[in-house]
Amino acid sequence: MTDFDSIDALVDGARQQVPLPPADERRRLREGLNVSRAQVAHALGVSTSTVGGWESGRDPSGELREKYAYFLDKAHAKLQAQAQDAAPDAEDTDVPSDGDETQAEVPDGDVGADEVEALPVAQPCVLCGALARHQVAGFPQHLDPAECAAAAGTPAESAAIAPEPEAQPAGREQRQAPPTRPRPADTGPGVKIMPVGRRAQSADAMPDLIGQAVSEALAKHAGDVEKATAALVKRAIPDAMALLDTTRIGGRYEIVAHPWLPDILRKQSARGADQIWEARPKWTRPELPPGEHEVAALDTNGAYLSALKTWLPLGQLNHSTGNHHDRRRAGVHLITPPEWDHDAVLPNPIGSRDEPGPLWVTEPTLRLLLRLSGPKYGLCDPPEIHESWTSGATEGLLEKFRVAMKDARDKAIAEDDEVTLAYVKAMYSKFVSTLGESNYNREIYRTDWMHLIRSQAFVNLWLKAYRAYDQGLMVVRAMGTDELHVIGDWRAVFAEGRGVTEVKVKDLYTVGTDADTDH
Incomplete structure (x- = not known):
């Protein structure tokens, strides 16, 4: 040839x-x-x-x-x-009158047309930060993904927080509530539904990825619990991401998984840390009343699992300055924290920190400080906010993901299924720990989320400490995100058990005697 x-x-x-x-x-x-x-x-x-x-x-x-x-x-x-x-016959189709207005096009799989509104003043898109002229369910967004810098993977210029939208013109008609119709007779338990794109389906149709994985692992290892558990824990990260994908079907907003991040969220060295302060205390009450006291060391269950319900920024973080907090946004903030005068009975909300001056804190920490400075608590002055990196946010971004793991955990507890318990714990704990600069999870790179979820776990612990104090218990220690030591009838304050809303006893010990001075 x-x-x-x-x-x-x-x-x-x-x-x-x-x-x-x-x-x-x-x-x-x-x-x-x-x-x-x-x-x-x-x-x-x-x-x-x-x-x-x-x-x-x-x-x-x-x-x-x-x-x-x-x-x-x-x-x-x-x-x-x-x-x-599914299309109706042509002769049965209603033809809109000449006076009907055409609704703006809505991105597939997100929200209905009645939740899309034109903005009188362009505002930064919640996903990419570039100016958008529409809002979806209250969040500024580009309706066409081609216009969104986030969809193209390019960082948008930082934009200051835009002013609040102007009031609606007086002549604009208000939407009328639909007429009340008689309810059909109950024929049994209701059917829970969930959105899938523009359709709805039974919630039971959601595939049980956790149950399937456990069954397959046990079958593969011939019922050997230890080997099945080890195999499941090893694959916890990719399985958590697959579960997140499944629970995000029909989600209202896109997740920007690899946004541009400011330098304060990047490690200063290979083994160093970034500049964000996480409130994780090692607080011990300095003094107890005279006498012998029995202390109960309580363990809060699923601390990180509960903390997945927190305000998370949807898109790329944008910079702003000034002593102002917008509750519709979330991120990290440079603040001067207030003085804390209650260290004798309660831990400091910013954790154990000796250095004075401004520091970068997360959204949960800032919201806790603002809450404690309000009239209900009156425990401190408001923090001073100097600058912020934030994006439009929602508290329910990971809610279906959290509930899927919580339900699997509750079922496993009821059935004494330790394999599923270990697997679910590995899924949510490793999901949180690998959101930052990790080689084990390349699908999401959200260091800001990692810090916010961890800080929310401590906020939840702090609120439990305050509840104990408010109900007459003596708070002795607060450790990390899940350990609380108290003196008194704690069962009158907290439910005992293994559920995420319950606590269990980790240790019982006494203080106030010569034999226990080490405590």
Whole structure:
């Protein structure tokens, strides 16, 4: 064969690459089928993060490209057939009158059109920080992902917090509440539903990824509990991310998983820390009344699991200055903390810190200080805020994720299932610990979230300490995020058990005698 023959054979055998739809269409097709990235990854034999990359704009090649294109083509055909089956006949379709206003287009899978409003003054997009002219359910957002800097993965310029939207014009009509209709007769327990794109489905249809993983591990290791547990703990991080993907289907907002972060959130050296102060105390009451006292060391259950319910910034953090706090935003703040005059009976809300002066604190710590400075508590002066890095925020961003693990944990406790308990604990604890600069989790890089969740865990512990103090107990020690030592009838204040709203006894000891001076 001559060189020319080889070239002819090469050209004749070359195949054109299978075309793929745009990145946002790929995600829309997957979510339209109500399948997670983890499920697609399993079917194609790749990692969940690889599928996430394809949905962010990267393209597969070779045989993987053909398989992925086949999946997208099948998904498109199925969704199109479903849409045709659900479409009403032409003669039954209501035709809007000439006076009807056209609603703004809404991003698929997020919210209904009635939650989209035009802004009188452009405000920073909650995801990318660039100015947007619409808001979705109260948060400024670009309606077209192509306009959003976050969707393209490019950092937007920092924008100051815009002024509050102006009042609605007097002539604008208010939406009328729908007329009350008679309820159908109850025929049994109600069906819990959840949003999936623009549709709703039974909450029971959510796949039980935790139960499936435990069953598979036990089967693979022939019922050996120790080996199954070790295998599950080892895969806790990717499994937590797969669960997060599943619980985010139908989510109101996108998660910006790899935003640009300011230097204060970056490690100063390879083994050093960033500049954010986490309130994690090692506080001990300096003095007790004379006599012998029995101390109960209480352990709060699932501290980090409960702390997933906290105000988390949705998008890239934007810089602002001034002594002002916007409760619709969250992030980190440079503050001068107030003086704390109650160290004899309660730990300092900012934790154990000897150095005076300003410091960077998290959203939960700032909100706790503001709360304690209010009329209900009156325990301190308000902190002085110097500057902030924040984004529009919501308290429910990880709520479905948290509830899925809590429900699995509650069921495991009821069934004495230690395998699932260890697996769930590894999932939420490792999820939190690897949100920062970690080599073990490349799918989310949110150092700010890591600090906020950890600080929320301490805030929850501090509030338990205050509750004990307020109910007449003596608070002796507060340690980290989950340990509280008290004197008195603590069972009259806290429920005992293994649930996340309960506490259990870690230790019982006495102080006030010569034999126990070490305590």
